[in-house]
Amino acid sequence: MFHALHVMFETQDSELAVAVDDIAERVRALGFPAPGTYKQFAQLSSIKDEDGVPKAQDMIRLLVDGHETVARTAREVFKVAEGVSDQPTCDLLTQRMQVHEKTAWMLRSLLE
Secondary structure, three states, X not given: OHHHHHHHHHHHHXXXXXXXXXXXXXXXXXXXXXXXXXXXXHHHOOXXXXXXXXXXXXXXXXXXHHHHHHHHHXXXXXXXXXXXXXXXXXHHHHHHHHHHHHHHHHHHXXXX
């Protein structure tokens, strides 16, 4: 599974890099400093780093959990943004939920 997973992980990595930039730009547009270091991201993250090198199936499970966590977090933040009529943030969150829910679904299909 190495080649297939490598390509899939690389695609996800590229997509997430763009997402991080979009989110940082939205944070700045709202007048707040965006996190800019791995340490800051780690402190803010609900997803913990994995020690060691998991086997392929475990990597997939961890990714499913991570994508589901991000989708749940986006759903919670959406409620806050909606409550203050912040439509641009709601739009960004809707896009993120769609990507993370679809990716989690696709990854779960690999575990069946």
